[in-house]
Amino acid sequence: MEYSFDLNTVWFILIGILLAGYAILDGFDLGVGALHLLTKNDEERRIMLNSIGPVWDGNEVWLVTGGGALFAAFPNVYATIFSGFYTAMMLLLAVLIFRAVSIEFRSKREGKRWRQNWDISFSISSIFIALLAGVALGNVIQGIPLDPDMEFYGNFWTLLNPYAIMVGITTVALFMMHGAIYVVMKTEGKMHEKIRGWVNNTIIFFVICYVSVTMATLIYQPHMTEHFKDFPPAFFIAILNMLAIANIPREIYKGRDFRAFLSSCASILALMSLFAIGIFPNIVLSNPYPQYSLNIYNAASSVKTLAIMLIIALIGIPFVLTYTVSIYWVFRGKVKLDSSSY
Amino acid sequence: MEVEMLSRIQFGFTIAFHYIFPPLSIGLGVILVIMEGMYLKTKKKIYHEMTRFWVKIFALTFAMGVATGIVMEFEFGTNWSSYSRFVGDVFGSALAAEGIFAFFLESGFLAILVFGWNKVSPRMHFFSTIMVSLGSMFSAVWIVVANSWQQTPAGFQLVGEGLSKRAEITSFWDMVFNPSSMERLMHVLGGAWLAGSFLVISVSAYYLLKKKHIMFAQSSLKIGLIVAVCASLYQLFTGHQSGAGISKNQPAKLAAFEAHYESNLPADMYILGWVNEEKKEVSIGLKVPIKGFLSFLVYWDANKPLTGLNSFAPEDQPPVNPVFQSYHFMVAIGMVLILISLLGIVFWRRGTLFTKSWMLKLMVISVLGPQIANQLGWFSAEVGRQPWIVYGFMRTSEGISKVVSADQTVFSLILFFLIYALLFILFIFLLDRKIKHGPEETEDEASIYEQQRHTVDKFPISKKST
Numbered sequence: 072m073e074y075s076f077d078l079n080t081v082w083f084i085l086i087g088i089l090l091a092g093y094a095i096l097d098g099f100d101l102g103v104g105a106l107h108l109l110t111k112n113d114e115e116r117r118i119m120l121n122s123i124g125p126v127w128d129g130n131e132v133w134l135v136t137g138g139g140a141l142f143a144a145f146p147n148v149y150a151t152i153f154s155g156f157y158t159a160m161m162l163l164l165a166v167l168i169f170r171a172v173s174i175e176f177r178s179k180r181e182g183k184r185w186r187q188n189w190d191i192s193f194s195i196s197s198i199f200i201a202l203l204a205g206v207a208l209g210n211v212i213q214g215i216p217l218d219p220d221m222e223f224y225g226n227f228w229t230l231l232n233p234y235a236i237m238v239g240i241t242t243v244a245l246f247m248m249h250g251a252i253y254v255v256m257k258t259e260g261k262m263h264e265k266i267r268g269w270v271n272n273t274i275i276f277f278v279i280c281y282v283s284v285t286m287a288t289l290i291y292q293p294h295m296t297e298h299f300k301d302f303p304p305a306f307f308i309a310i311l312n313m314l315a316i317a318n319i320p321r322e323i324y325k326g327r328d329f330r331a332f333l334s335s336c337a338s339i340l341a342l343m344s345l346f347a348i349g350i351f352p353n354i355v356l357s358n359p360y361p362q363y364s365l366n367i368y369n370a371a372s373s374v375k376t377l378a379i380m381l382i383i384a385l386i387g388i389p390f391v392l393t394y395t396v397s398i399y400w401v402f403r404g405k406v407k408l409d410s411s412s413y
Numbered sequence: 414m415e416v417e418m419l420s421r422i423q424f425g426f427t428i429a430f431h432y433i434f435p436p437l438s439i440g441l442g443v444i445l446v447i448m449e450g451m452y453l454k455t456k457k458k459i460y461h462e463m464t465r466f467w468v469k470i471f472a473l474t475f476a477m478g479v480a481t482g483i484v485m486e487f488e489f490g491t492n493w494s495s496y497s498r499f500v501g502d503v504f505g506s507a508l509a510a511e512g513i514f515a516f517f518l519e520s521g522f523l524a525i526l527v528f529g530w531n532k533v534s535p536r537m538h539f540f541s542t543i544m545v546s547l548g549s550m551f552s553a554v555w556i557v558v559a560n561s562w563q564q565t566p567a568g569f570q571l572v573g574e575g576l577s578k579r580a581e582i583t584s585f586w587d588m589v590f591n592p593s594s595m596e597r598l599m600h601v602l603g604g605a606w607l608a609g610s611f612l613v614i615s616v617s618a619y620y621l622l623k624k625k626h627i628m629f630a631q632s633s634l635k636i637g638l639i640v641a642v643c644a645s646l647y648q649l650f651t652g653h654q655s656g657a658g659i660s661k662n663q664p665a666k667l668a669a670f671e672a673h674y675e676s677n678l679p680a681d682m683y684i685l686g687w688v689n690e691e692k693k694e695v696s697i698g699l700k701v702p703i704k705g706f707l708s709f710l711v712y713w714d715a716n717k718p719l720t721g722l723n724s725f726a727p728e729d730q731p732p733v734n735p736v737f738q739s740y741h742f743m744v745a746i747g748m749v750l751i752l753i754s755l756l757g758i759v760f761w762r763r764g765t766l767f768t769k770s771w772m773l774k775l776m777v778i779s780v781l782g783p784q785i786a787n788q789l790g791w792f793s794a795e796v797g798r799q800p801w802i803v804y805g806f807m808r809t810s811e812g813i814s815k816v817v818s819a820d821q822t823v824f825s826l827i828l829f830f831l832i833y834a835l836l837f838i839l840f841i842f843l844l845d846r847k848i849k850h851g852p853e854e855t856e857d858e859a860s861i862y863e864q865q866r867h868t869v870d871k872f873p874i875s876k877k878s879t
Contacts, residue, residue, distance in 0.1 A: 125525075128520045129517065129520035131520075132516040135482075135486060139505065142489065144509075146498055147498055147501075149501065153491045154494035161824070161828055168484070171479055172836060176839060179843050179846070220815075224816070372505065375583075383506065383510050383513060401524075
């Protein structure tokens with residue numbers, strides 16, 4: 072089957088970019104959350120929180136906007152996934168709420184127990200969000216049972232299969248690595264040295280997960296490799312990914328933390344690209360009946376809506392990039408606690 | 414209970430809880446712009462202190478709004494997936510536009526507003542405050558546009574048959590400027606300004622009663638009162654516009670507001686009453702003593718008949734008494750708020766406001782007024798739209814998710830109930846602590862900024878970090 076480059080493809084890519092942006096940006100702050108309990112005293116924990124303090128909310132907007140864009144461009148995907156994964160979505164909402172309020176509430180009182188409770192809530196919810204996002208991704212790769220009316224006919228437990236859980240754990244590992252590098256970049260002194268030591272462990276954990284998932288994908292999800300057979304240059308992305316990961320310890324060793332962080336970002340981008348190339352032109356695979364898959368045509372809005380949305384996106388993107396870059400610029404450098412900190 | 418009812422209760426509960434916070438953010442946002450603007454203009458320390466204090470309250474309400482807002486975006490898909498399939502082509506673009514035009518703006522500049530006092534110049538900080546305030550209002554624009562499209566759908570055509578039938582956009586601008594969107598937006602924004610200004614009034618009055626932070630409280634109260642008096646009078650106007658619009662676009666809803674059944678008679682207006690839906694009459698009620706007053710307000714002609722509920726088949730009518738009650742209480746509260754703010758101005762001009770203890774006490778509890786009125790207003794607007802989810806085109810019962818069971822909805826409803834009960838207690842507790850703690854003496858922000866400017870590492874990322 073031949074595909075022409077059309078608006079549906081453009082929107083597949085744009086939503087991919089939004090979700091990759093979410094993974095890169097919220098990825099590090101979820102990672103910081105996952106590592107949060109490993110720091111011991113209140114000052115270290117405050118530094119952890121304040122390293123993401125001004126930016127985590129904006130990072131989450133990538134998810135919210137990604138959801139809105141999915142609703143607008145591929146309403147059937149939005150409707151099928153959100154209603155089909157009902158219980159999982161409700162749990163995801165619960166942890167998203169707890170994470171947001173943990174960050175906000177923690178600093179409001181001095182009490183040790185108060186802070187300890189919000190620390191636990193913040194860390195566990197961060198891990199869960201990463202895990203659930205990965206499990207969702209794993210299920211999309213593997214395919215979920217869909218009927219001819221595009222409705223999901225499995226249940227909550229259908230989603231908790233070994234492959235999806237492996238992808239979920241890999242996502243947690245990836246974000247932990249990404250978050251550890253971010254904290255190294257944002258800290259100084261003793262804490263900086265300590266977290267530097269963690270980076271290697273997180274890389275090892277991630278690489279073990281990544282290699283396992285890759286093997287599982289090659290063996291059990293061979294459909295993900297088809298486009299790479301048809302179009303071998305795409306394999307370079309896989310090589311670039313490995314190079315990016317290999318570059319992280321090198322940069323950390325040389326003390327170039329920002330470059331290590333960029334490598335980690337590049338790795339996430341590469342992983343998202345591999346995933347997107349693998350499933351294209353489907354968005355949600357149907358398994359066992361592949362003919363009921365939701366793809367960029369049967370799940371899409373009208374061409375007119377896609378065109379209107381593209382104009383909205385083209386107007387909005389320069390603004391979004393300007394805000395994002397400016398905020399990260401204003402809050403560049405090492406974390407310093409002051410009266411307005413968490 | 415059936416899934417439809419459970420999903421309606423869940424959406425109603427989660428949106429009602431969410432809607433405590435966005436109006437506060439929008440209203441406080443405007444007040445922050447005024448306060449910080451006053452500071453930059455007069456350089457008086459008191460305005461800086463006020464801005465710092467209210468920014469902290471703002472940050473708390475904003476965080477609650479974010480945490481509970483993401484639920485709303487999910488619920489269209491989780492509980493109303495048939496609706497989402499039907500309207501995604503039209504409704505989805507408004508939500509996506511909200512993300513890209515409002516949320517990024519708000520969340521980006523919020524970082525500077527809350528954490529950036531020592532990082533940017535005072536002018537840049539003021540600019541950020543304006544941007545956050547604008548962002549919160551842009552968010553209202555798109556969400557009210559989306560909701561108004563449900564009330565008065567426009568700019569689309571129906572395509573397909575049966576399960577694949579859906580609304581497809583024909584004109585984006587007709588969708589955005591659908592017949593009710595602008596008048597409803599004006600009314601929603603007014604309600605938000607009231608919520609923010611009465612919070613400021615209430616807290617200031619509390620300090621005055623306790624004889625604490627007197628200067629701070631007096632200045633805050635004045636700003637709050639000015640916004641409140643403008644917003645409450647403005648609501649009288651936008652409320653009227655909205656009512657006149659509803660008479661054209663959703664006659665069944667207006668008829669339910671006033672329990673007007675007979676289409677060939679002019680309509681009276683009630684101040685209070687109880688509707689007997691069986692007998693199709695207002696069993697006890699207090700009317701505005703002018704005959705045909707509702708007809709007069711809508712047509713400027715007290716003798717002109719107004720479409721009544723009898724013109725609609727029973728299955729197309731909204732529940733009348735709940736809509737009647739919520740609408741009338743909203744109006745009544747609106748009138749009381751006008752009275753309180755006008756009285757406040759009168760006492761202020763006479764110089765007795767800050768010592769009139771009964772007035773201050775009234776002001777302390779007045780914070781509940783806009784909150785309750787906002788909730789009642791939305792209740793009457795949404796229940797008044799029933800039985801339609803898209804007025805005239807899709808019934809609420811057709812919009813539910815087919816694959817979601819009653820058990821799942823009961824589970825999620827209990828989950829939300831528990832989480833929100835906890836959040837509400839914590840929110841009130843923290844707000845109370847913040848208010849009791851009061852404003853802090855602050856250093857002059859410009860001087861801190863100048864000090865830091867010279868010590869901040871200009872290009873930290875290119876340096877070795879060891």
